[in-house]
Amino acid sequence: MSLTLADARIVTPEGVHDGWLTIEDGRITHIGRGSAPRDGHSLGGRHVVPGFVDIHNHGGAGGSFPTGEQDRARQAVALHERHGTTTMIASLVTGTTDELAAAASSLAELCDDGLLAGIHFEGPYISKARCGAHNPALLREPTPQEFTTLVEAGRGHVRMLTIAPELPGALDTIRAAVAQGVIAALGHSDATFEQTLEGVEAGASVATHLYNAMPALGHRAPGPVAALLEDERVTVELINDGVHVHPAMLRLAFAVAGPRRTALITDAMAATGMGDGTYVLGSMEVSVTDGVARLVEGGSIAGSTLTMDVAFRRAVREVGLSLPEAVQVASLTPARVLGLDGEVGSIAVGRFADLVVLDNSLEVAGVMKRGSWITEP
């Protein structure tokens, strides 16, 4: 089965050009400039960008990945797919060993089905001082035994661990994670600049939502932010919802780390795509007002109600990125973090036909995953 998309404005990391592309068996087989050589589905001059890749996402449509409930998780994935996310990992939050292992084991089946690209343990090895919406009573120091139990529960699908490098045993755990093919991400941390660099030396390569849940950038105490931004080995996650991070700080991060080391994430929770109200994130009660999620107790920001299309649009409109740069931070760089950039994250011959069609105001007009329309433009 072959499909040609014609009259498209195709956005690649190199630039934007008018042309067409052909899809066969779920993959892009030809990309051309100008008029298509044969009749195709005309996109009427609309933009086509690669499907978004979200490496930090707790759910949506009322479903919360930390519960491990498969039907609700499928609804969450479907919601994010309609908003252009064609590759995502499920982020859990701090829980007991049994809770985390059960959720990972359940979600591993959705990874087997290709709905999820992996599982992310955000916690439980994080700082009490910077725990945000994680249950402080369940935070603990890492042990090799527990970490192995969690990784095994995910049956090869555990992709990421967020950990605070200053905790006793953290550096050994980072090394163990990397040795098992798990990306170590530093975050929910009270580390100094130096402690953060030790974490990177041990093998950590991602900053979990830079700026949020870590000490602020200070001119005498640069802290994790400066260490993570400056180090060429680290990709920084940013929540671009206009609530978590000021656009000026996004520009600052982007100016230092550039599109190659910046990944937009949603950190979305169950309320995404739903109305305001009361929800849970792990074991914590969360109240959502005007789309902003906060813990009922204490008022900490508790994830977001962001979708990647909004993060992308804001990156262009509020942060000032070009379309090719926005595509890089929303698709290619996060795909590279996951080691999936040979399959997804860019519009190129041989890649999966994971595509988002955007109208002139950069709203989603259509989404294709593996060559099949999720919403047809």
Ligand SMILES: [Zn+2]
């Ligand atoms: Zn999170």
